Amino acid sequence: xxxxxxxxxxxxxxxxxxxxxxxxxxxxxxxxxxxxxxxxxxxxxxxxxxxxxxxxxxxxxxxxxxxxxxxxxxxxxxxxxxxxxxxxxxxxxxxxxxxxxxxxxxxxxxxxxxxxxxxxxxxxxxxxxxxxxxxxxxxxxxxxxxxxxxxxxxxxxxxxxxxxxxxxxxxxxxxxxxxxxxxxxxxxxxxxxxxxxxxxxxxxxxxxxxxxxxxxxxxxxxxxxxxxxxxxxxxxxxxxxxxxxxxxxxxxxxxxxxxxxxxxxxxxxxxxxxxxxxxxxxxxxxxxxxxxxxxxxxxxxxxxxxxxxxxxxxxxxxxxxxxxxxxxxxxxxxxxxxxxxxxxxxxxxxxxxxxxxxxxxxxxxxxxxxxxxxxxxxxxxxxxxxxxxxxxxxxxxxxxxxxxxxxxxxxxxxxxxxxxxxxxxxxxxxxxxxxxxxxxxxxxxxxxxxxxxxxxxxxxxxxxxxxxxxxx
Numbered sequence: 001x002x003x004x005x006x007x008x009x010x011x012x013x014x015x016x017x018x019x020x021x022x023x024x025x026x027x028x029x030x031x032x033x034x035x036x037x038x039x040x041x042x043x044x045x046x047x048x049x050x051x052x053x054x055x056x057x058x059x060x061x062x063x064x065x066x067x068x069x070x071x072x073x074x075x076x077x078x079x080x081x082x083x084x085x086x087x088x089x090x091x092x093x094x095x096x097x098x099x100x101x102x103x104x105x106x107x108x109x110x111x112x113x114x115x116x117x118x119x120x121x122x123x124x125x126x127x128x129x130x131x132x133x134x135x136x137x138x139x140x141x142x143x144x145x146x147x148x149x150x151x152x153x154x155x156x157x158x159x160x161x162x163x164x165x166x167x168x169x170x171x172x173x174x175x176x177x178x179x180x181x182x183x184x185x186x187x188x189x190x191x192x193x194x195x196x197x198x199x200x201x202x203x204x205x206x207x208x209x210x211x212x213x214x215x216x217x218x219x220x221x222x223x224x225x226x227x228x229x230x231x232x233x234x235x236x237x238x239x240x241x242x243x244x245x246x247x248x249x250x251x252x253x254x255x256x257x258x259x260x261x262x263x264x265x266x267x268x269x270x271x272x273x274x275x276x277x278x279x280x281x282x283x284x285x286x287x288x289x290x291x292x293x294x295x296x297x298x299x300x301x302x303x304x305x306x307x308x309x310x311x312x313x314x315x316x317x318x319x320x321x322x323x324x325x326x327x328x329x330x331x332x333x334x335x336x337x338x339x340x341x342x343x344x345x346x347x348x349x350x351x352x353x354x355x356x357x358x359x360x361x362x363x364x365x366x367x368x369x370x371x372x373x374x375x376x377x378x379x380x381x382x383x384x385x386x387x388x389x390x391x392x393x394x395x396x397x398x399x400x401x402x403x404x405x406x407x408x409x410x411x412x413x414x415x416x417x418x419x420x421x422x423x424x425x426x427x428x429x430x431x432x433x434x435x436x437x438x439x440x441x442x443x444x445x446x447x448x449x450x451x452x453x454x455x456x457x458x459x460x461x462x463x464x465x466x467x468x469x470x471x472x
Contacts, residue, residue, distance in 0.1 A: 036060055037185070037278045038067040041309050048079035053275075053309050055185050059216055062396075062422050076186050080309065081195045081231045081270055093243045093258035101252035111242040111262035120232040120271035121149035124161035125295055127320050136173035141320065143170045143227055147271075170227040172202050179204040182218035183278070188228050197230035198276070232271020240264055272297040275311035293320045335368060336466035344471060352469070358460030360402045360413065368465035370404035372437070373412065376430040376448055382439040387428065387448040388412050394447050396422035402459050403451075407434045411459055412451040425449055 038056040042048050056072040126144040130136045144166045150156030152164015172181070182205050188197040201223045207213030209221025246258050276295045294316045300306030302314015333341045333354050341364070342354030351371075353363045364370055378384035388403055399422065402411040414423040425447040432441045456463055 036065070036067060038072060039277060042077065042079075047077060050080040050082060051309055052077060052079035054078075057184065074184075078185075078187055078198050079196060080273060080307075085267070089240070089261055089264065091243075092261065093246060095257060103251065106248075107257060108245045108259035110259050113262050114239040114265035116265045116267075118236060119269050121147040121156065122159075122271045122297055123230060123232050123274045124148050124159070124165070125229070125274060125318060126161045126166075127293075127295075127318055130171055130173070135171045138174040140171055140173035143172060144168070145170075145227065145229065147232060168227065170202075170225045172225065179206040179213070180216075181205075182216070182222070184218045184223075185276075188230060192228045193230035195231040195233050195270075197228060200227045200229060200276075202226075229274055229276065231273050236267075272299045273307070273309070274298075275309070275315070277311045294318065332472045333364075333469055334472045335462070335469055337462075339462050339466075340472075341461060341465065341469070347471075356402075356460030358458070360400045360411075360459040361398050362402045362404075362411070362459065362461070364465075364469070366467075366469050368467040368469055372406040372434075373403035374433065374435050375405050375407060375412065376433045376446065378429075378431060380431045380441045382407055382432050382434050384431070386412060386451050386453060387430065388414065388451045389433065389446060389448045390425075392446045392448075394425055394427070396424045397449065399423050402454065405434075405453065406437065407439070408453045410453040410455050413454055413459070415450045415452055423449060 036058075038058075040054040040056070042052045042054055044051045055076045055078065056067055056074070057076075058067050058071045058073040060067060061071050062068070124146060126142075128142050128144075130140045130142040132139040135142070144161060146161055146165040146167040148157055148159065148161065149165060152162065154160075154162030154164045174181075182203060184201040186199045186201070188199040192199070201218060203218055203222040203224040205214055205216065205218070206222060209219075211219040211221045240261070243258065243261055274295060275298050276293065278293055294311060296311055296315040296317035298307055298309060298311070299315060302312070304310075304312035304314045331344050333344050333352055335341060340357065342356040342362070344352060344354055345361070346353040351363050351365055353361065355361055362370075374389045375382070376387040376389045378387075386405065386408055388397075390397075397414065399414060399416050402413050404410075405412050416423050426449065427445055427447050428450070429443065429445045430448070431443050432439060434440075
């Protein structure tokens, strides 16, 4: 049979492959899939001597809420801090003066060990709502960070970031024109985090400073704010042990040698590492999609395992949902009777691609008609099971894609009830096919999708569409 590829089908297939994610914007178009991160634990090894995490960023192309290896476009490694260096041994005491022809004195007792150094202060984060004003034109969030060290008259090590302990304040602002908020996590330079940590860049995907808007990548010119999430400093070295007392003078003999210095006290334990985790927000928390950010110390709270570089449920201290804005104006397609046909995904001079109110993806002509799709059948005479045919190539389509079939007087959708990921074509046999309104009996195997026939009302369109169509 002939393999025909229509421009309308190519544009629709491209639309179904798009993925957009973000948070905090108002009046933005609905995205198909989410942008998220994947955090993988790293065991101690050549890359991170004390272990760490690998943060992968990318576009969730198949919409299943999890990044696969193929979807990861950027990978960053954040290592845990190293142990502090032991303090130097104290100098030996001076020898005593020789006695007169006496027996040698006994050696002095070794000095006691020095006390352990104090633990480093923990790093804390406060995330609070920021009202609309000079810091955030459309409101947003204020991110305060600092060490729990009692600065400014606060109480140290109380687990609360007091006003005097705040070392840095940054703002995560809502977008004002529907642009997606993007984030980027990279290792922090030593100048900003001497003990290691992460740099958090945040900005709108708005093309500032000659960037490309709405491309899903946070470019340098689009960065609106930067925060550093630093590990706590190493504990101070323990003080040196006291020198051993000189040996007593022997009667008529040489003095005994001084005892050896006591060993240095061990270093204080490092402060706990602050962990941050991002995941796609649930529909209950963000009806239009978004990101849920959780953070806490890797301290084993709530029955968790301390210092394992995994933010467990009991260790979560803060949770914040950053949601996408709902669709803005100018994104709905209506017919001459003012019936809403769906949200616009893409449009050109001949066709417009929409998401119907029942969440099916359809391409429609501006006069309200549909271009019939080629259809293959399991039996002769264009009967039996209908299949969606595009171009005899192994590929995937959206699970809610709908294609008009004039022969079936309805829409063909892939047979995948309840699926939420892309549907892959199958190499299947056929006995006939409908092409250009003509049924041809022929047999062979091609790449296609088994399909069900749904009515216009089932996919969310009126039975009759009144031309002309317009955007609203």
